[in-house]
Amino acid sequence: DSGVTQTPKHLITATGQRVTLRCSPRSGDLSVYWYQQSLDQGLQFLIQYYNGEERAKGNILERFSAQQFPDLHSELNLSSLELGDSALYFCASSVVASGGVTDTQYFGPGTRLTVL
Amino acid sequence: GQQVMQIPQYQHVQEGEDFTTYCNSSTTLSNIQWYKQRPGGHPVFLIQLVKSGEVKKQKRLTFQFGEAKKNSSLHITATQTTDVGTYFCAGPQAAGNKLTFGGGTRVLVKP
Numbered sequence: 001d002s003g004v005t006q007t008p009k010h011l012i013t014a015t016g017q018r019v020t021l022r023c024s025p026r027s028g029d030l031s032v033y034w035y036q037q038s039l040d041q042g043l044q045f046l047i048q049y050y051n052g053e054e055r056a057k058g059n060i061l062e063r064f065s066a067q068q069f070p071d072l073h074s075e076l077n078l079s080s081l082e083l084g085d086s087a088l089y090f091c092a093s094s095v096v097a098s099g100g101v102t103d104t105q106y107f108g109p110g111t112r113l114t115v116l
Numbered sequence: 117g118q119q120v121m122q123i124p125q126y127q128h129v130q131e132g133e134d135f136t137t138y139c140n141s142s143t144t145l146s147n148i149q150w151y152k153q154r155p156g157g158h159p160v161f162l163i164q165l166v167k168s169g170e171v172k173k174q175k176r177l178t179f180q181f182g183e184a185k186k187n188s189s190l191h192i193t194a195t196q197t198t199d200v201g202t203y204f205c206a207g208p209q210a211a212g213n214k215l216t217f218g219g220g221t222r223v224l225v226k227p
Contacts, residue, residue, distance in 0.1 A: 002158070033214075042219040043159065043204065056214040090158060102147055102208040105215065107158040 003027065004093050004108035012114045018079040021111045025072055025093030031055070032074040033105060034066055037088040049074055050096070081115045088112050118143045120207050122218035129195045130226050137221040139188040139205035146208060148181055148188045149215065154201040162203075197225050
């Protein structure tokens, strides 16, 4: 158990719909990252938040948005869903490291989104 | 932008045999991380290498960071069924601790 929680575990919806995925980071972690993993594919970085502010952006579609709240939990909003959005969505969290090392990222169990 | 490539994409290994998976970055990395994702699971951090030429061992797993800090390898000896999964390497980009993950090597073990 990484200490990162994600809800829901599974989500089945139809094309054109909008969904919200939720992530609670490990206690004390200020950074939250969102990744998309399509079937048997690698991890595509979507976006990072640090203490409520957007820190880095990856290949995130305009139909997708995210935010991090004052209690540090984060939500990823996916709208106008398409069949190709079906994937595993992982949230990860980290502390802020220093001294030349990069944060270790702790991944949640993921949300499996199926768009029909 | 930065690219991280891993080869092979798939690795079928007979139980008890050794194998190596390789990770190559298009840019010099300040450090490199390795993660393992079991089937149906989530990525789990294994190790971080920081120094040029660094070698670290975790039981049967040996991780190496290249001298030029552009490549890395993971060598597993005497493969066991518990080694099944996908191994990802990841390198940081300059800002925000964002990691670029390689495509992963999916390891399948034949008993």
